[in-house]
Amino acid sequence: MTPPLITPTRLSDGRELIYFDDPGSAPRTPSPDARGLAGPAVPGHLRYDELSGDWVAVAAHRQSRTHLPPADQCPLCPTTPANASEIPDADYDVVVFENRFPSLGPGTAELPASLPWGQTTPAVGRCEVVSFTSSHTGSFAGLPYERARTVVEAWAHRTAALSSLPGVRQVFPFENRGADIGVTLHHPHGQIYAYPYVAPRAAQLAAMARRFYDDADGRATLLGTLLDRERTAGERVVLEGDHFTAFVPFAARWPLEVHLVPHRHVPDFTSLTGEEKDELASSYLSLLMAVDALYPTPTPYIAAWNQAPLDALLRPASRFHLQLTSPRRAADKLKFLAGSEAAMGAFINDTTAEHVAERLRDALTKNPTRRPADAAGKAPA
Numbered sequence: 135m136t137p138p139l140i141t142p143t144r145l146s147d148g149r150e151l152i153y154f155d156d157p158g159s160a161p162r163t164p165s166p167d168a169r170g171l172a173g174p175a176v177p178g179h180l181r182y183d184e185l186s187g188d189w190v191a192v193a194a195h196r197q198s199r200t201h202l203p204p205a206d207q208c209p210l211c212p213t214t215p216a217n218a219s220e221i222p223d224a225d226y227d228v229v230v231f232e233n234r235f236p237s238l239g240p241g242t243a244e245l246p247a248s249l250p251w252g253q254t255t256p257a258v259g260r261c262e263v264v265s266f267t268s269s270h271t272g273s274f275a276g277l278p279y280e281r282a283r284t285v286v287e288a289w290a291h292r293t294a295a296l297s298s299l300p301g302v303r304q305v306f307p308f309e310n311r312g313a314d315i316g317v318t319l320h321h322p323h324g325q326i327y328a329y330p331y332v333a334p335r336a337a338q339l340a341a342m343a344r345r346f347y348d349d350a351d352g353r354a355t356l357l358g359t360l361l362d363r364e365r366t367a368g369e370r371v372v373l374e375g376d377h378f379t380a381f382v383p384f385a386a387r388w389p390l391e392v393h394l395v396p397h398r399h400v401p402d403f404t405s406l407t408g409e410e411k412d413e414l415a416s417s418y419l420s421l422l423m424a425v426d427a428l429y430p431t432p433t434p435y436i437a438a439w440n441q442a443p444l445d446a447l448l449r450p451a452s453r454f455h456l457q458l459t460s461p462r463r464a465a466d467k468l469k470f471l472a473g474s475e476a477a478m479g480a481f482i483n484d485t486t487a488e489h490v491a492e493r494l495r496d497a498l499t500k501n502p503t504r505r506p507a508d509a510a511g512k513a514p515a
């Protein structure tokens with residue numbers, strides 16, 4: 135397909151904003167941001183936790199950020215005479231901009247390996263917001279295929295750009311969907327964090343991947359092997375295409391957990407071919423529609439795009455994939471992370487991966503998709 139039209143500009147406080155308009159859109163001349171915001175943002179700080187070896191971002195300044203504003207004051211809707219939003223223009227398809235209240239950034243720099251007790255350092259890195267549509271209501275699952283494809287292109291563009299910033303070790307695009315998991319804006323949107331360190335869970339997964347890779351003398355990868363096993367077993371596979379397969383992992387931790395894994399060993403969005411991106415957009419839409427069809431109301435979820443860390447040791451063994459999880463365990467019940475999970479990271483799942491996979495396959499077959507006829511990603515027979 136032809137690429138989207140990419141138009142970068144700056145907001146009045148100096149933050150970067152980039153329009154990604156669907157292919158075939160007319161060239162855009164960005165409107166100036168008339169708000170006259172003072173900038174740049176005040177950074178938070180980072181503290182090093184010697185107990186765990188983890189970094190903690192302290193963002194006390196974020197307490198004043200916008201929380202569930204009424205629709206007529208939404209910062210992600212296009213600007214109108216009554217609402218000077220974050221997007222100065224009257225319309226857009228997809229837009230990405232630096233978060234006004236970032237947990238990390240706006241500055242970027244190398245982080246030391248650790249910091250002595252009692253010392254802090256500015257919270258370097260970058261936090262971006264990705265608005266999937268100019269429409270205030272709806273969700274990613276309701277986007278037309280072409281728009282989802284533009285979002286995929288935006289994720290790839292931002293991954294390339296953020297990966298090249300000084301000190302960035304991991305680029306993490308994600309979406310929190312639903313007030314139940316702490317969403318502060320209803321407008322369909324996601325975020326991208328560019329961390330100056332490898333986040334704890336990413337580091338754990340990457341270390342396991344590296345160990346497997348070394349044991350196999352570089353001839354096999356962990357996620358590639360797990361993918362082969364799941365495709366052979368079949369019972370946890372939710373949908374299978376030419377380039378991606380979605381399955382509920384054998385040892386799923388959450389009441390709802392699906393992984394969407396590329397068949398080719400690629401580190402991140404930037405390494406996908408056009409054909410792979412086409413299928414990714416359609417498969418992801420199908421998956422989200424199935425997730426929303428499980429219950430009478432939309433399912434809260436976290437869509438976590440796991441990309442290989444930008445670390446010479448970890449990167450070769452790590453494979454790009456999506457981990458979609460939801461704490462929902464019944465129509466009106468959420469799983470709360472309590473003692474075992476929150477304090478110890480030891481998950482107890484009330485359901486089996488096989489049962490969840492069956493429900494998702496069922497939801498897929500009962501719900502017609504809006505994917506183009508030539509796109510792959512069919513539910514297995």
Ligand SMILES: [Zn+2]
Binds near residue numbers: 205208210211270271
């Ligand atoms: Zn809005």
